[in-house]
Amino acid sequence: MHSCRGSETRGLVGRGVTALALLCLVACAQGDTPAGTEAAQRTLIAAGILHVVPTSNGFTISASVGNASQTRTVSAEQICEGATGSDLPPLAVMGCTSSVLNTPSEFLRQFEVDVLHAPSHRQHVELSGIERYWVHQSKINDCWAATLATARSFRRLYPMSQNRILSFAQAQCPDLESQRTGANAYQIVYVITRLILMRDGNAVHPHFCDDYGCIADSIRNQHPVIMLNSDHAELVVGMDYVINPNPPSGTSAVMPDLIYLLDPAGDGTVKNVLPLEICGADAFIAY
Numbered sequence: 001m002h003s004c005r006g007s008e009t010r011g012l013v014g015r016g017v018t019a020l021a022l023l024c025l026v027a028c029a030q031g032d033t034p035a036g037t038e039a040a041q042r043t044l045i046a047a048g049i050l051h052v053v054p055t056s057n058g059f060t061i062s063a064s065v066g067n068a069s070q071t072r073t074v075s076a077e078q079i080c081e082g083a084t085g086s087d088l089p090p091l092a093v094m095g096c097t098s099s100v101l102n103t104p105s106e107f108l109r110q111f112e113v114d115v116l117h118a119p120s121h122r123q124h125v126e127l128s129g130i131e132r133y134w135v136h137q138s139k140i141n142d143c144w145a146a147t148l149a150t151a152r153s154f155r156r157l158y159p160m161s162q163n164r165i166l167s168f169a170q171a172q173c174p175d176l177e178s179q180r181t182g183a184n185a186y187q188i189v190y191v192i193t194r195l196i197l198m199r200d201g202n203a204v205h206p207h208f209c210d211d212y213g214c215i216a217d218s219i220r221n222q223h224p225v226i227m228l229n230s231d232h233a234e235l236v237v238g239m240d241y242v243i244n245p246n247p248p249s250g251t252s253a254v255m256p257d258l259i260y261l262l263d264p265a266g267d268g269t270v271k272n273v274l275p276l277e278i279c280g281a282d283a284f285i286a287y
């Protein structure tokens with residue numbers, strides 16, 4: 001999807017262009033580079049045009065515009081071999097450009113007083129006691145496995161230590177161990193999907209979160225949220241926020257103030273960060 005010429009524009013349907021061809025055209029407008037393509041993909045995911053859905057055998061990537069739609073299947077073999085590389089779009093998008101993310105804490109406090117007419121309308125959700133289940137990553141590239149082990153222990157799912165998760169992942173993707181950068185987001189989500197299929201059944205129903213309301217609801221329901229960045233994985237375990245009664249169209253009513261994280265590379269204590277520090281993550285998975 002880095003090139004927008006030739007075969008990318010064949011097979012026209014609807015009003016003269018396929019949905020995936022439209023994606024390519026938008027990418028060209030952003031610049032025919034990997035960074036430009038990803039920027040276009042994020043734009044289309046945020047607009048609800050491009051969707052990435054994990055399955056037990058890989059991923060389905062679909063795009064739809066009006067009556068035009070197109071679907072592409074990415075096999076487990078491609079995911080495990082890393083063959084698709086940067087050709088794949090982000091798994092989910094949390095927009096960093098919304099007014100919510102650029103809202104400083106002082107404005108939130110003033111918002112509480114002036115708009116909500118209350119001395120404090122802050123709300124707080126947390127996974128109380130999750131520190132007891134914290135797992136320290138065994139190696140620099142194993143943060144995702146430690147994070148998943150912590151989430152599973154907190155949820156009291158079928159016991160899986162960090163090493164057992166790594167062994168399970170290795171069995172699903174034999175080439176994983178040879179990757180210098182460790183597992184990528186697609187591989188991690190694929191392993192989680194296979195783990196559910198083979199171990200958990202209906203005990204867990206993970207889903208992507210693309211706004212802070214989804215994250216807050218998940219934590220309120222005692223579901224850890226796995227945050228996957230390009231170079232690290234952490235658990236979102238709490239949030240301070242206020243509710244905007246009249247949110248702008250297309251934005252979440254949840255206005256976060258602080259985000260609480262449990263880092264597998266840390267010391268087992270929960271830290272807090274500003275929302276802007278996490279909004280560009282590759283994916284948020286409510287587990």
